[in-house]
Amino acid sequence: MPIANNQQEEIEALRSLIEETPDPVGLYVGREMRIQLANKAIKQTWGKWDVVGKTFREVLPELDEQGFYKLLDQVYTTGELYEAKQQEVVLTIDGVPKLFYFDFAYTPLKKADGTVWAVLNTAKDLTELVLARQRLSEAEARTRFVLDSVGIGSWDLDVVNRLVWWDDRCRELFGLTNTDIIPYEEVFKFIHHADRFMVDAAVNDALNPAKGGNYNVKFRTSGVENDKVKWLHCQGKAYFDAEGKPYRFSGIAQDITEAVASEEKIRSAEQLTQLAIEAAGAGTFFIDMLNNEMIYSPSLGRVLGGLEQENISREQFVNFLHPDDTDKRAKAYEEGFKTGKLSYEARFIWKDGSIHWVKTLGSFIFDPDGNPVVLMGVSMDITTEIEQREEQERLLLLIENTNDFISLSSPEGFVTYVNKAGLELLGFENIDEAKRPNMDYIMPDELPKLQEQINPSLLSEGQWSGHINFRHFVSKEPIPGYGTTFLLKDRYSDRLLGRATIFRDLRSEMASQKALAESEQLFRGITTASPAALWMSDDNAQIIYVNKIWIDWTGVPLEGHLGEGWLNYVMAEDVEKASAKFLSDFNGRKFHESHFRIKNPNGTERWVVCTGNPQYNSDGRFTGYIGACVDITDQKQLQQQKDEFIGIASHELKTPVTSIKAYSQVLEAMFRRNGDEQKANMVLKMNTQIDRLTNLISDLLDVTKIQSGRLQFNHSYFNFDEMITELIEDLQRTTQRHKIKAEIHPVGEVYADRDRISQVIVNLITNAIKYSPDSEDIIVKAELNNKEVEVCVQDFGIGIDEDKQPYVFEQFYRVSGDKQHTFPGLGLGLYISSEIIKREGGRIWVNSVYGKGSTFCFSLSQNRI
Ligand code: ADP
Numbered sequence: 001m002p003i004a005n006n007q008q009e010e011i012e013a014l015r016s017l018i019e020e021t022p023d024p025v026g027l028y029v030g031r032e033m034r035i036q037l038a039n040k041a042i043k044q045t046w047g048k049w050d051v052v053g054k055t056f057r058e059v060l061p062e063l064d065e066q067g068f069y070k071l072l073d074q075v076y077t078t079g080e081l082y083e084a085k086q087q088e089v090v091l092t093i094d095g096v097p098k099l100f101y102f103d104f105a106y107t108p109l110k111k112a113d114g115t116v117w118a119v120l121n122t123a124k125d126l127t128e129l130v131l132a133r134q135r136l137s138e139a140e141a142r143t144r145f146v147l148d149s150v151g152i153g154s155w156d157l158d159v160v161n162r163l164v165w166w167d168d169r170c171r172e173l174f175g176l177t178n179t180d181i182i183p184y185e186e187v188f189k190f191i192h193h194a195d196r197f198m199v200d201a202a203v204n205d206a207l208n209p210a211k212g213g214n215y216n217v218k219f220r221t222s223g224v225e226n227d228k229v230k231w232l233h234c235q236g237k238a239y240f241d242a243e244g245k246p247y248r249f250s251g252i253a254q255d256i257t258e259a260v261a262s263e264e265k266i267r268s269a270e271q272l273t274q275l276a277i278e279a280a281g282a283g284t285f286f287i288d289m290l291n292n293e294m295i296y297s298p299s300l301g302r303v304l305g306g307l308e309q310e311n312i313s314r315e316q317f318v319n320f321l322h323p324d325d326t327d328k329r330a331k332a333y334e335e336g337f338k339t340g341k342l343s344y345e346a347r348f349i350w351k352d353g354s355i356h357w358v359k360t361l362g363s364f365i366f367d368p369d370g371n372p373v374v375l376m377g378v379s380m381d382i383t384t385e386i387e388q389r390e391e392q393e394r395l396l397l398l399i400e401n402t403n404d405f406i407s408l409s410s411p412e413g414f415v416t417y418v419n420k421a422g423l424e425l426l427g428f429e430n431i432d433e434a435k436r437p438n439m440d441y442i443m444p445d446e447l448p449k450l451q452e453q454i455n456p457s458l459l460s461e462g463q464w465s466g467h468i469n470f471r472h473f474v475s476k477e478p479i480p481g482y483g484t485t486f487l488l489k490d491r492y493s494d495r496l497l498g499r500a501t502i503f504r505d506l507r508s509e510m511a512s513q514k515a516l517a518e519s520e521q522l523f524r525g526i527t528t529a530s531p532a533a534l535w536m537s538d539d540n541a542q543i544i545y546v547n548k549i550w551i552d553w554t555g556v557p558l559e560g561h562l563g564e565g566w567l568n569y570v571m572a573e574d575v576e577k578a579s580a581k582f583l584s585d586f587n588g589r590k591f592h593e594s595h596f597r598i599k600n601p602n603g604t605e606r607w608v609v610c611t612g613n614p615q616y617n618s619d620g621r622f623t624g625y626i627g628a629c630v631d632i633t634d635q636k637q638l639q640q641q642k643d644e645f646i647g648i649a650s651h652e653l654k655t656p657v658t659s660i661k662a663y664s665q666v667l668e669a670m671f672r673r674n675g676d677e678q679k680a681n682m683v684l685k686m687n688t689q690i691d692r693l694t695n696l697i698s699d700l701l702d703v704t705k706i707q708s709g710r711l712q713f714n715h716s717y718f719n720f721d722e723m724i725t726e727l728i729e730d731l732q733r734t735t736q737r738h739k740i741k742a743e744i745h746p747v748g749e750v751y752a753d754r755d756r757i758s759q760v761i762v763n764l765i766t767n768a769i770k771y772s773p774d775s776e777d778i779i780v781k782a783e784l785n786n787k788e789v790e791v792c793v794q795d796f797g798i799g800i801d802e803d804k805q806p807y808v809f810e811q812f813y814r815v816s817g818d819k820q821h822t823f824p825g826l827g828l829g830l831y832i833s834s835e836i837i838k839r840e841g842g843r844i845w846v847n848s849v850y851g852k853g854s855t856f857c858f859s860l861s862q863n864r865i
Contacts, residue, residue, distance in 0.1 A: 024102075026121040027109075028056055033072055035059065036118065045100070045125060047093030062092045072119055075106040079116050082106040086126055099495065101126040154365040154373070155236070156250040157184060159207065165368050170253050173232055175221055192220035192229060199234075206238045207246045213238040215251060231257040237290070250367050252374060282380035287314060289364075289372045303358060303381050305350025322347035322355065332360075337372055340364050345382065357386040405470075405503040411487070411496045413438040425505055427474040438501070443469040443478045454485065458499070462487045470503060481506045533629040535566075535612070539622055541586045550629065553608075555600045571597035571605065578610075589614040592627060607636040647704035650697045657697060661690045699828045703811065706835045713753040713839065720747040720789060724782055727758055731765050738769050739776050745783040751863050752840055760833040760844075764793040764856045767830070770823055772797025772853065787862045796853035805846055809834040833858075 024042035028035055033056035043049055051059045057069055066089065075082045083105045090097050104123035108116045153170025157163075162184040171180065174190040188196050199219050206215035215236035223229040236251020283300025287293070294314040301307035304320055321329060325346035332344035342362035347355050362377025399406050405422035409415040418426075418434040426441070428434045439447065446469055457464040463486035469478040485501040533550035537543050542563045551557060554569040561569070570578050574596035585592035592612040597605055612627025664687050671680035705711040721744055732740050750757075761780075768778045775796040782791045800808060800815055807813045814827040837844040837858045848854035 024104075024121070024123040024125065027118055028072065028121065029118040031073065031076055033057070033069065033076075033119065041125075042121070042123070045123075046091060047098075060091075062090060062097070066090065072106055072121075075108050075119050076116050079108045079110065079114070081108065153253045154250070154367070155234075155253060156248075156368050157203075159238075159246045159249055166253075173221070173230065173253050173255055175223065175230075190222055192222050195219035203249075206236065207249060209240045209244040209246070213240065213246075215249070218256065230255055250373065252365055282378050284378050285362075285376070287375040287377075289375055300379055303356075303379050304348055305352065305354070305356065307351070320348045320350075322349055336362065336364055336375075340366070342375065342377060345386070356381050357383045405481075405501070405505070407434075407438075407441075407501045407503075408488070409438055409499045409501070411498055413499065415441070416498070422503070425479065425503075426470065427472050433473070438499075440473075441470055443471045445469075458485065458487055467506075468503075470505075479505055479507065480510065533608070533610075533631075534627070535610070535629065536624060536626050537586070537612075538624045540624075541583060544624070553600065553606055553631070554598060555602060569598050569600075571599055573597075585612075586614075586625060589622065592625065595632070605633075606631055607633045643704060643707050646700050647708070650700035650704065653697050654701065657690065657693055661687070661694065664690060696826065699826065699832060702832045703828055706832065711835070711839065713756060715751060715753055717749050717751050718754045720750040720782070723754060723758060724761060724780070724791070727761050727765070728780055731762065731769070735769050737776060738772070738778050740765065740778045740780060743779060743781045747782055747784045747789050747862070749862075750789060750860070752860060753836075756836045756840070757860070760836055760858060761791060761793075763829040763833045764791075764858075767856070768793050768795035768797070768854075770825070771795065773822075775853070784862065785859075788859045789862050790857060790859040792855050792857040794853065794855040799850040799852050799854055800846065800848040801850045802848075805848060808846060809844065830856075 019039050024045050025037070025039045026035060026042045027037035035051050035054055035056060038046075038051050043051060046060060048059055056072065057064050060068075063069065068089075071082055074080075083103075085103050087102050087104060089100045089102055091100060092098075102123045102125055104121065107120040107122065109118045109120055111117050153167055153173050155164060155166040155170050158165070163181055164184050164187055165181050166174075167180070171178075174187070176182075176190060188200070191199055199217055202215055202217045205211050206213055215234065215238065218231060218233050221230045221232060232253050233256045234251060234253045236249060238246045238249040241247050283297050283303040285294055285296040285300055287295075292314050294317065296317075301312075304317070307320075318326075318329075328344055328346050332342055336342035340363060342360065342364065345357060345359045348358050349355055358379050359382045360377055360379045362375050364372040365374040365376075367373050399419050401421075402419065403421050405425050406419040407415050407422055408417040414437055415435060418428065418431060423429075423431065423434060426434070439450065442450065449468065453466070454464045463484065465484040466482070467480070468483045469480050470483075471477070472479060481504050483501060483503040485499055488497040488500055489495065531549070533553060534545075534547040535543060535550065536545040543561055543566050546558060546561045546566065550561065550566075554561070554566075556569060559565070564579075567575055567579055578594055578596040581594040582592060585594075593609065595607065595609050597607050599605055608629045609632050610627060610629040612625040615623045615626050617623050664683055668680050668683040668687065671677075671683060702711065724744060725742065728740050728742050732738075765778065765780065772778070772795040777796060779794040780791070781794070782789065784790075804815050808815065809830050811831040812827040813831070814825060834844045837860065840860055842858055842860035844856070844858040846854060846856050
């Protein structure tokens with residue numbers, strides 16, 4: 001049913017809504033601005049109550065001073081709307097001037113001929129917006145009040161027994177307070193005698209099936225029991241059975257005294273109500289629950305997004321509800337059927353697709369069987385409030401859950417709020433305990449700081465930060481920490497609202513700092529006590545620390561070694577090698593190991609071996625190296641002595657062994673000549689052992705020569721293929737088990753030391769024989785590749801572990817393991833071979849799989865000149 005059909009009632013409803021709307025509405029008539037209407041909100045804002053009938057200037061002299069009367073006059077005379085945003089207004093409330101902020105409009109109201117007859121003042125109080133939460137709850141309370149004060153009573157007529165049931169409100173309206181069921185005829189006692197006949201006729205009409213069953217009358221009460229006469233508006237409906245007999249007649253009653261009294265004044269109020277409702281931003285609706293018909297104000301259409309022009313049904317209205325919120329609405333109705341009150345917040349999707357939060361509050365009217373017959377209510381757009389509430393809730397949640405102490409206090413320093421962490425920190429059981437002067441929060445010896453520093457700084461700067469000792473509420477123990485306190489000001493008026501304080505407990509930080517200092521001291525102690533020199537670099541290969549030992553060794557203070565300074569104290573001959581090795585290990589983030597000599601200005605020299613490991617922090621970021629250097633001067637000296645001894649010993653051994661060899665050869669020849677084959681063979685065996693001894697001695701001599709740099713080379717051209725074929729034939733004779741297969745691709749002439757190269761090949765083939773006791777094949781390959789001679793000796797023997805392979809070319813290195821003693825040797829052959837190949841400018845390497853066999857190879861340039 002569209003609103004226009006029931007204009008008068010709608011106007012009544014809207015009037016009472018204006019009265020209760022949370023936003024100020026005032027109507028000033030004539031050029032003298034006589035106040036004809038001032039709703040509760042505007043009176044509250046003004047702080048003045050007895051205002052209707054007086055002029056604007058009389059009631060609000062302070063606004064006249066601020067130029068508002070002039071503005072009203074301008075609107076009145078020009079007929080032009082005046083609107084202001086966030087206007088500052090000072091109102092004198094109870095004799096005290098107070099600052100407010102308003103969005104407001106002065107709207108001229110015109111007669112049919114276009115002349116202005118009044119100015120409508122609508123406003124939005126922004127002062128309260130700042131305290132959104134408070135405003136929200138106030139608005140809610142007011143709206144609830146709107147509904148309650150709508151004050152509708154309901155009644156039911158038992159057509160057969162002619163008895164009337166009426167609810168408390170209804171009885172109150174009629175002026176009767178006790179019985180809730182009375183005979184129909186008795187009702188007339190409470191109706192004004194002049195209206196009795198009219199009411200009875202209307203009831204009879206309603207009960208006449210031919211007339212549609214509607215009942216709608218306005219009448220006066222008789223004013224019993226000293227009650228004054230009221231105007232009531234009764235609406236109802238009769239229901240008929242199949243035979244056309246009425247079985248039920250029920251409806252509502254509403255007090256319209258005030259509306260009727262001011263009926264004349266409202267004549268031009270339609271315009272007024274439209275504007276006022278707009279200012280209030282709320283819409284009203286009335287639903288007949290029996291036939292599901294809905295009447296709603298145009299402003300409800302606006303709340304739902306541009307539907308004011310349309311005449312939508314209740315079903316259509318529900319269709320605008322956000323699908324996720326339909327359950328919410330259904331639950332609210334379920335609850336409302338029980339309690340009589342409807343209340344829910346739900347999203348509506350406007351025609352333009354935007355989503356709006358709408359709060360709906362309503363009251364149900366029930367028939368005697370408890371079925372809802374009528375629902376009246378208000379809907380308003382609360383999107384902004386919801387957003388503010390959410391924002392505020394988020395902030396509150398943040399504050400509540402932060403680990404730091406946060407408090408709010410009055411400008412004078414009386415604490416009104418402390419967050420959860422704060423209560424816990426200070427040992428308060430609840431917020432009430434915490435409500436006390438801020439002096440109680442700090443240690444007594446901090447009071448002078450409060451007076452001499454904090455308060456003055458708050459006054460001059462608006463804030464203070466610094467170290468301060470709080471006090472535990474229960475134990476009275478100090479809590480050292482860092483605090484910040486600042487003044488809170490109203491964002492519009494700069495008015496002082498209070499103080500906020502944030503405090504961070506620094507105990508654990510201080511404890512860990514102490515622990516850090518202690519551990520640093522411990523670390524220093526250890527490094528100083530360490531017999532090794534310790535060093536540390538940053539992630540840029542710059543030295544950032546060396547310990548006392550290194551400083552003592554070099555005789556140069558720490559500063560001298562920082563960055564790359566340490567290289568200045570490395571012996572000149574070793575600088576390049578030490579620096580290159582460090583950088584290459586560093587750049588590869590590899591374990592670093594390097595041997596070099598360092599010097600001390602007093603002339604002493606020291607051999608050191610330095611090692612280091614890359615370091616990573618907890619995030620896995622590389623931070624530099626930490627390492628140690630050990631003094632190996634003594635070992636180096638011992639090694640030198642040992643080398644010298646081996647050199648002398650092997651040299652001294654060589655001469656007698658050579659003569660023994662000569663004699664034994666003579667002896668063998670003599671036995672053979674005499675036909676004594678048995679003895680000759682024994683001497684031959686002796687000879688073989690003497691050869692082994694000679695070989696060992698010559699290996700040892702080679703090593704000494706290599707170390708002293710005296711290994712001689714005699715270069716000449718020779719046929720490489722011939723040489724290698726001869727060697728293979730010779731070595732094949734020394735073994736019965738193995739088959740040495742030659743895969744020689746002709747190499748031709750080579751310029752090198754024939755004997756030394758033979759020595760290498762012999763060594764590789766001998767090893768292949770020695771370390772493959774259980775297999776037969778040994779493959780010797782030779783070929784020319786880009787003028788490089790490459791020789792490989794492959795066996796299928798015991799093989800070498802991958803991690804041992806890099807060391808086999810080192811002096812005295814023998815792969816240890818259970819088989820070590822099965823294979824005789826000194827661990828010199830590969831060392832000598834690799835030194836020879838290096839000296840010849842070539843490369844030597846190994847490929848091996850443990851348990852499968854090894855391939856040792858070397859390559860040489862064919863023509864070294
Ligand atoms: P050794 O006199 O011990 O043979 P080498 O310098 O010739 O000394 O070899 C060093 C070590 O390398 C040997 O002790 C052995 O463990 C390992 N090795 C050398 N050649 C082979 C090979 N063909 N197969 C397995 N291990 C080998």
